[in-house]
Amino acid sequence: MRICILRAAPGKGDDPPYSDIPLFTDSHTFEQRFIKKDTIKQDLNSAAAESFDLYFNFLHWNWLANSFSTSFQKSTDNESAVAAAKYIEYLALPVIGLPSRIVEQYYLDDQGKFVLSNVEFPECNEPMVGGEYSCTVVELDNTPIPLSPVFTDTGLPLNADSNINLFNAIQRLAENTFYANDFHGTFWCTLLFRVTARSEPILTGINLMPKAIFPFTAGGKNLAAEARAVRESYPGGYRSLMHSLIASLFLKRNRNFEASRKVGHEYDGVAPKYDAVTAGIYHDGVKNIVGKYKFDGLVLDVACGTGLVARYHGNPRDRSRYVGIDVSLQMRTECTRNGLYSNVLVGPMQRILITYKDPVDHIICLGAFHYLESNELSLVLSRMFQLAELSVTFTIDEIPDSYRESQSKRGREYMVGFNHLDEVERYGTPVGWKLVDRWRYLGWTSPTTGDEVYSNVFRFEVV
Ligand SMILES: C[S@@+](CC[C@H](N)C(=O)[O-])C[C@H]1O[C@@H](n2cnc3c(N)ncnc32)[C@H](O)[C@@H]1O
The missing domain is CATH 3.30.470.20 (ATP-grasp fold, B domain)
Structure with missing residues (x-):
């Protein structure tokens, strides 16, 4: 993505702090555009005309207060920050920045403390x-x-x-x-x-x-x-x-939702015959994965499909309980038919995992991460590691270019997805976790194009 960082133009005593933001990811390219207080709309029009994929509006860092000074300096006003936020909203830019309705209430008080005029701090007489x-x-x-x-x-x-x-x-x-x-x-x-x-x-x-x-x-x-x-x-x-x-941000704007919806519809059609179509190599892969590791307790099976994970897991039922998530309604019908899942939530994992609150012991996701774009993958992985108390297990498919080309010719790009192997390696191992196992195997052969797709298993456990 091409990302624009909106910064206040340097002025007397108003030098914007250097932004380190681009240093934290090299998956996107960053450019800065300076906005002057007396030409806010003109400057924003110019930045908008360049049609960046995304804008970071950090103007309030400069215009509300110089947050780098040791003692906070009271800003002259927050009118410029409000005007910029309002105009960005008028332009309907995809933006990560404070909404104008909040900037309007937000200012530094005489003691150099940030306050929101509509938020009252509770009185407390206790020491x-x-x-x-x-x-x-x-x-x-x-x-x-x-x-x-x-x-x-x-x-x-x-x-x-x-x-x-x-x-x-x-x-x-x-x-x-x-x-x-x-x-x-x-x-x-x-x-x-x-x-x-x-x-x-x-x-x-x-x-x-x-x-x-x-x-x-x-x-x-x-x-x-x-x-x-x-x-x-x-x-x-x-x-x-x-x-x-x-x-x-793009989930809020429903930008990627269409892709998930199409994938869900596709699997609605496949659901009744999914077990038969995937019999053979794919089932062997699932069997090997779930047979190799412990899944005692509550398992959240993300993109559960027809529920092969629970069916192939050797544990007696009283040791493992299953909850599923899948974007396809028909997959839920098939999955709940076998009676091993107490519940299957229907919706895109990138949304459901955010709101999911119940404690879970293990999270597993097989054969589905390639449907996420790479920012969503980071979000989903981070939520999985936040929610799981014992283990996180997933597969990453190495989608070959030949498969992408054949599917694109058929107008089915949305079913191809991405090879996220590099992305997962760069995600690394979160604090408090250990990568305990990793292996590669022939995951599946496409029934439509005949391409062979290799998969990689990652198993993480809490230290
Ligand atoms: C290849 S199947 C794998 C099903 C199951 N994990 C298995 O191994 O048999 C892919 C599944 O991912 C689901 N899926 C695809 N994108 C999804 C998303 N964004 N959120 C939730 N489920 C998704 C599909 O509906 C489908 O059931």
Whole structure:
């Protein structure tokens, strides 16, 4: 993707901080365009005419406050940031940036503290114990996902094992604050809390889309609380976060939904004969994978199809329970017929995994990641590693070019998908996880083109 970073044009005492954003992914190309306060619309028109795939609007970093100064400087006003956000909305640009309805309320008060005029901080007469906690919330699709709370001063994460109640209470309050104040469209924000002697968190501050979510330099030694929270608790780190935010924006705009819908319709037609069509090599592959690893407990089978995973898994039923997700309604009908899945949710995994909340022990996804585009893959992997408590297992198909060409000639590009092997390797192993096994095998032969497709199994387990 060609991405445009909108930055305030340098001015007297108004020098924009250098943006490190492009350093965190090389999957996209970044260019900067400068916007001047007195020619906002003209400058934005020019940037829009270049038809970038995506725009990052970070103008508020410069125009609301110089967040790099040691003591916050009060900005002259937030009118310029509001005007820019409004005009970007008028132009209907695909943008990651604060919505104008929020910038309108957002300013620095006399003490240099960010405030939203429509959000009141609760009065609390009880004495507070200890320092300040910060909890960064990432908005994926329309769902706020709180990261691990960290101590604001040191950036050290709050230990979930020894402080589980406080950890959960801060995350819950952060999520509730996001919903209650309608921070939707904010992409990420950091909420600050103090804690009473009764371990009750109290909201004390708000920072919307802080720059500090990415380290100030790519090496990032001096991490701000936000950057630390991402590194510790957003699986895949900054690179995946960036990709997830991009995927999330396009999910909100329903841009990739059409592709998933077509794939779902295609599988609706295939569902009744799927088991017969895939008998042989494909079934052997599933059997080998699910027979090799432990799946005791609750298994979330993503893109479950007709439910081969549960059928071929040797465990007695009382040791493994299954829930499925699939984009095809007819696949759900076939899957639930065998009685091994207590529920199958119908919809694209890239949406359902965001809203999925119940604890699961294992997550598995066989033969389906190639239908995701690469930003969505990052998002899906990160959600899987956030949700799974014991293991994550998936296959990556090496889609050959010859298959792509034959399917494209038939007008069926949407069924081809992508070879994500490189992307998965670059995603790496998230903090707290271990890649325990990886192997390659002949996965399937296309019934329509005769192409042979090799698959790669990845098995990760919690350390
Ligand atoms: C090749 S089948 C694999 C089914 C099953 N995992 C297996 O190994 O037998 C691919 C499945 O992925 C599902 N699928 C494709 N894209 C999806 C998406 N974005 N979200 C959820 N399911 C999807 C299809 O409906 C289909 O059931």
